[in-house]
Amino acid sequence: MRINLRVWRQAGPDKPGKLIDYKAEDVSPDMSFLEMLDVVNEGLIRKGDDPIAFDSDCREGICGTCGFLIDGLAHGPMRASTVCQLHMRSFKDGDTLTLEPWRARAFPIIKDLVVDRSAFDRIIQAGGYTSINVGGARDANAILIPRPTIEQAMDSAACIGCGACVAACKNASAALFTSAKISHLALLPQGQVERTARVVDMVDRHDAEGFGSCSNEGECEAVCPKEISITNIARMNREFVRATLLRGR
């Protein structure tokens, strides 16, 4: 296969960027999308050119490091997949594909397709945990949790923090990411103690980081590699209203 690429190249955060054309030759349908880019980069390095910067690590869809837009779609055209798990058999010989970084005010571009997602860490830092020091935990089976509840919590906890939801949202909202963590902990008995404070603190931090509001378009759910549902956002909103009433805010 032969693939034409138009790739966003930007040397640094404050530098101008533009789309540059590349050709990927001899592409095997069994290659992952990132392996195809590896081959393109090998060619660039041999010529002494700066290779295309993109992030990746586990290359099996779980670490959340990789991600960019392919023709405007976060992680490309395959449902429920990160870009490292997308294989070239999803494309046709001669296709022209445009690659761009996640675009959001809260995710400044570092270089080419790499963005700064540290805002996600700061949202977790605001309350995405239970405040249990090591040493004080009681026996694990002393907490009974119904199976459907744990399954639901696991559905929310499966978020990999890749940022596709933000990139897909016209408001650049991180509501899906934030709500997934709030839901995971709100559903479980262990999360009840700090339930009220958590949702308020995390939503406040989300807003302070410069993410937009949710307007229920559902684009985030459509691109999420872990198929995190927007019902999490509905739950976050309910949790927020509940917390506001309880706290009299």
Next chain:
Amino acid sequence: MTALDAKIPSGSLAEKWDRHKFESKLVNPANRRKYTVIIVGTGLAGASAASSLGELGYNVKSFCIHDSPRRAHSIAAQGGINAAKNYQNDGDSIQRLFYDTVKGGDYRSREANVFRLAQLSVNIIDQCVAQGVPFAREYGGLLDNRSFGGAQVSRTFYARGQTGQQLLLGAYQSMMRQVEKGTVTAYPNREMLDVVVANGQARGIICRNLITGALERHAAHAVLLCTGGYGTAYYLSTNAVNSNVTAAWRAHKRGAFFANPCYTQIHPTCIPVSGTHQSKLTLMSESLRNDGRVWVPKQQEDKRAPQTIPEAERDYYLERKYPSFGNLVPRDVASRNAKSVCDEGRGVGESGLAVYLDFADAIKRLGPDVIRARYGNLFDMYRKITDEDPYQVPMRIYPAIHYTMGGLWVDYNLMSTIPGLHVLGEANFSDHGANRLGASALMQGLADGYFVIPYTLANYLGGTLFQGITTEHEAFKEAESSVQQRIDMLLRVKGKETPRQLHRRLGQLLWDHVGMARNAAGLHHALAEIPRLRDEFWQNLSVPGEPNNLNKNLEYAGRVADYLEFAETLALDALHRTESCGGHFREESQTPDGEALRDDANFSYAAAWEFKGVGAKPELHKEALHFEYVKPSQRSYK
């Protein structure tokens, strides 16, 4: 050669840890914030250490090469975590987990460490559940367990196929709570490139800010390396593409002994290689072996579609050779047998380097819905990568490098041979001997970080006199300038070969000659080739771009350079150990029926290598292993 002192506490096995905790020095709560602790790496060991030490009040600085601490490769562990809870009433106990781990490690681990690990395993589960880790539950609300990786009891706790992810997120969230409180400062996008040793103590690190390219000096009273294993030395492995040996290797060059590097684990159930473009191999959790049956055709070069091969012409070789464990034999046994049937010409798939893992019987017996509930995400992953549907055709699997039992030598306190430099998790060598059992890596990482280091570090800090050392100390200047020189050297070569090409060649060399089965001739060949490849690297490397911004190719080149030095020690260790044990199979040392044959009379020790210069032969030091409670015997899974 000097004998190494592991500082194992006296007393009976069951009393050692409690006695040691009591005898250890403490640091007064009000004084803890005066101690700075550097933790490199944020996987299970690093993140759990950062959170627990932060909770205690130490001033913690946490470094990782990722853009967020949540991305470390622990996240990819699928199967589960062992603990001797005996919630299933099926005969488990601390004693049995200890016994299984020592035996599984082929009697090359330290009894005292393994017993402590088994003791602490129960606390880990309590802590993780309290954090909200969504372990699978029974309908009555109790925790569910499964049998895993060759265990005859059900002691594995799991969160779908994402156990590592959920445990890491638990540790990461606890760590981020401490970041918010100010006890932990997180430094993501930093690569540690040297340990600073001043007055014989580890007192800091030099790291490169991967975004700006700037070199940074950080001073501390102790340094904890939690930087994982060295599986990517083989280029293709199940490790993340950024996992590397650099931090451990640089510490080794500063005086930390490297123990048992030849103990590499080759995981039996990975998706086979499809072409030279391949950048990594993907593991299929070995929990699949609970319901999948492994087979190859009885005939050589049988290219028929698997469903058309009649039952009588299939060889379910694990069930045939190991009737009591069957498809659940430990990883090293399963891997070696896959290699030997492929070597016989009975491998399947285009390359002939694969065996079938067949779910047809399980689907018939349990129905596709049950199989989907158990393994749905793994089947989906397999289909995405191979474009084949495992509900219809058997999976093709082949072994791949997965985990490294070897690592920096540490004593019972997890301290290396550099005072103050502690090593936790996969980066150390201590608990798994020559072979790690499934679901034990997560257990060790968290035991080290949550429950061991808080005590042993206090003992070190409380018992040590520190001089006031700042980042202006000579040792910092010297370390920074040596790091700078190495970066300059990488940029100065301006040759034609990419780091990836050179890395791939090193990996192939190691896989062929220091892989699943090793012999003296092959190891000598590898030892001759590695220096040649290293010379070629320094003569023909290409690293375009600048050092003063994000330059992933420069980072990668630095890691490959370290692998090219480390690989020699790996091969040398494999050559010197003329016995077979666990993940290290020497063809010269096998039983008449082809099983690994240990040589306890000559090799019942941990081999700890001391760096003597690049290309110079490292010096061997031995830590003798004593087995008081588990009597070494020939491992049998028949």
